[in-house]
Amino acid sequence: MPPTDASTDAGTAPFSIADSDTGPGADSEDTLDLRLPDDFLAFFAEEAEAAPAARGAAERGEENGTAQGMARPALATPTGDDLLDRVGDWGPTATSVGVFQLVPVRIDRDLPLISRWMNDPAVAAFWELSGPETATEDHLRAQLGGDGRSAPCLGVLDGTPMSYWEIYRADLDPLARHYPARLHDTGIHLLIGGVANRGRGLGTTLLRAVSDLVLDRRASSARVIAEPDLRNTPSVSAFLSAGFRFSAEVDLPDKRAALMVRDRALRDLL
Template identity: 40%
Template sequence: MSEFDLRPAEPTDAPRIALWMAQPHVHRWWQQSWSVERWAQEIEQQTAGEHSTPYVVAMDSEDFAYVELYRVRHDRLAQYYAYDDQDWGVHVAIGDATWVGRGLGRRLLSAVADTVLRAEPACSRVVAEPDAENTPSVRAFAAAGFVQHGELQLPEKTAVLMVRTRTAQEV
């Protein structure tokens, strides 16, 4: 995936992911500051199911981010907008704070969306639902080609529905 190495997360990644999720810049938005054991279970459950797949992202052989790709039709997000059966969703957390503020978020989001759209010909949209108060995240999605499609009132937050649509060049 161009400059990034995206690999499926494994239970052995749980210590690193748990550490990232406990970082203040991640915990504020994810609220998943769980134990290593809980993260290992989460990764096993996601890997075994059809709903989502967890990934660890590296650049220059250094792990720095956590990504979840999910099928919207299997997610609670499907209750909040007129989804298409082939829509994919993405969650991204740059866990290592030393990597934040360097423009990596937008580049990573763009690369992930491009990869999903290339790999899934029936998919015409990749979506995300960052917290409306998470201005850096919303800006990163916009810089990656995602367009705001209004706000969604989810149980734990007001989210901005961000949508990256397949372009004519990608058809």
């Protein structure tokens, strides 16, 4: 499980959102077992049939605690055949620091930039993906060639790729063995590029924006989950400032983590 980290190197390569591609990498070899059990697939089918009623309740503010008269953006329709409700279709969102968008990674375009970020010493200490580009490529292909439970994305701010994100199904991740997971829990891993982007609240702003996107676009998800390394104090602080609450300390195979949770019901209070 990669860490959730809010520090790394800058990326200023030219980028066009029109060039994004959500398809899996061709001829990829999975490094993880990303096949869903049959009983999970059957359960998701039942959930999809019940989704319209749940969406209606959410849009009326019955799930998210929205104050009367304060409308939230319309919630997207769960597709049933996409475990993360098509992250690539979530679109841009306005923030106090500019227009931000999650753009699904395309290996032929994005690998050099992401690999360079992973080789920043401050990042390598937590992500452990430093070395040749093949290390990062294998990590990306394991997700792109899987069943869709994890979506690697570039974070593009005002047209410039400046961060790397993984939006994933926490309830289907090995993380679920270490905390009381709920169906459709959505997890976030984050790596922000650029020394100039560190220490000025950018991570907090984008974490709040992305977790809002999750709650707005995934009607079935009541919580956003993160598990930054406890040693990564700036990352833990950024999550707290972004409306997440500290839930517990958890011992994971590769780290001792702070389990951070942002609840739909508390999103307007924290």
